[in-house]
Amino acid sequence: MNRRNKFHVYLTIVTFCTGFLVATSIETTKLMRKERMNDQLFQQETQLNERILAEKEQNRHLENQLLDLQRQVGKVEEAMATRKAEAAEILSQLEAARMQAGVVAVEGPGIVVTMQDSQHAASSPDITNYIVHEHDVRLVVNELRLAGAEAISINGQRLVSNSSIRCIGPTIIVNGVKSAAPFVVSAIGDPETLEGALNLPGGVLQTLQDFVQIDVAKLNAIQLPAFVGDAKSKHS
Incomplete structure (x- = not known):
């Protein structure tokens, strides 16, 4: 094999290695980008799940507050109904007394x-x-x-x-x-x-x-x- 042929062989090997390295680099870059994207998506998903959990906890807290307020309102309404009934009874007695007294x-x-x-x-x-x-x-x-x-x-x-x-x-x-x-x-x-x-x-x-x-x-x-x-x- 003469020098010319050897040079062509070496050049072919170098070119092949260079192409292989470039292809490998590209694939590696793609994989790294994909991994980074997957990491970002994972982080976003994690943050979203954390927000959802926080919102659920907040909603549960608000629901408990609402139930507590409804119980308080129910007690107030019950007390008002009792007082209203008592006032109506007193008013009825007063009207009866006024009628018997003849003042109206x-x-x-x-x-x-x-x-x-x-x-x-x-x-x-x-x-x-x-x-x-x-x-x-x-x-x-x-x-x-x-x-x-x-x-x-x-x-x-x-x-x-x-x-x-x-x-x-x-x-x-x-x-x-x-x-x-x-x-x-x-x-x-x-x-x-x-x-x-x-x-x-x-x-x-x-x-x-x-x-x-x-x-x-x-x-x-x-x-x-x-x-x-x-x-x-x-x-x-």
Whole structure:
């Protein structure tokens, strides 16, 4: 083999080695880049997973806070409902007390009892037997109270616990106000119950109907005025 041929052989070997080294370098570079990319992706995935875990923990914490707040709100609402019920009960008792005290005007179903002197009064030798007296009116009022009347008035005068019914001649005085027949007794309560109480055998109507004229009317709505005067002082 001459020198020329040897040179070509060496050149071929060198070229082959150089190409091999370049190819190896390229592949190595690719592998290194791929590894770096894989490392970056792994790091990104790790960071993302850590963020997801942190968000889940934060969400769990917020859910616990929400449940705690809901429990607190539930307790407050329960307390408010209890207080509201108590306030409603107190208000109901107050309204009932005010009605019984007669300090407010009231309206409701009930009956109206109209009492007038008998038609026989003018021709009777004893006229006092056939005119309406205060005790006749008091009998009606007491019977209505026993039957559960919630409020009563006589000729527009509201009766309270200290009200008195007095007689002066053919007139009666209620709450210091004088009025003459006919005497209209208005009572709020269950109309059937009130009327039934007056119509009991041997009761008020049977006792008085032979002496005075009495008419009873049931109404769906009766208006009674408030008491006017000093409820603390009893009228004598």
